[in-house]
Amino acid sequence: MNKQIFMTQLKRHLMPLNLSTRQEILADFEEHFKDGESLGKTAEQVAEELGDPKQLAQQYLTTAEKGEKTSIPENVGRGIFVGLGLLLLDAMIVIPIVASLFAVLISLWAIPLSLFVSALALFISPLLAIFSFALPYYLAIMTAIALLGLTVAMSIGLAYLSKYFIRFIVGFAKMHYNIIVGGIKG
Amino acid sequence: MNIQFKKGVLELCVLSLLGHGDRYGYELASSLSETIDISDGTIYPILRRLKGDGFVTTYLRESNEGPPRKYYKLTDNGDKERDSLHGQWKTFVTSVENLVESEAV
Known part of the structure; x- marks a missing residue:
């Protein structure tokens, strides 16, 4: 050493x-x-x-x-100061970005949801008597299955995306915690 | 060896060394680690505690090479503490000896 x-x-x-x-x-x-x-x-x-x-x-x-030992009041003061600085940064930059990303994510989730609802509607179309005029039932079923496939595929993709998003948020929160606590301890 | 016990013994050693005259950190560390199997750094926390307890004081003295060195000096209280620790040490050694001898019989 x-x-x-x-x-x-x-x-x-x-x-x-x-x-x-x-x-x-x-x-x-x-x-x-x-x-x-x-x-x-x-x-x-x-x-x-x-x-x-x-x-x-x-x-x-x-x-x-x-x-x-390190006197706590002086450091808590510093922690609060650092915390306020972070808050300002968050309010101006981070929160708008995170909020819009969150909105995009939610709207993306709306797609598989609507696909699923459409598939469901096709399955029960004879009952609803909506598509039965335009579409033979076997075709409706095939379309529904195709839609279900799409729903599953998109959900898997979005699940990953959401996972990363949550991980990012958690990491971000941890970073905040470390900075503030680090300010208090240091 | 029990760490607490070792600390007490090391305190006795440091106080005894300082009984022979004022020393600076490096001197104390090397004389101690020559005799006892400890790392050189161990002495500094002990010196700091002895100072906090009022058993030693420090002062700066010019050295031939480079900046002034921090010297450690035994106080009157430190002198008493050394005698007291020495007494405890002797009692301890005698007790251990007695025990060992008596078991040999």
């Missing part, structure tokens, strides 16, 4: 601590690297001897005092 990776990992795992505590800890390790290197060791060697940065960070976290 090189120094850069060591320090970055240490820093990341120390995130629950407040900025000044983190800086003090990181400074200690910077100094350690310098001392090791001035003795002729490579930074990789020093990092190796220091051990696992994640475990080290955990030792700090378990013994940290309350004053060293």
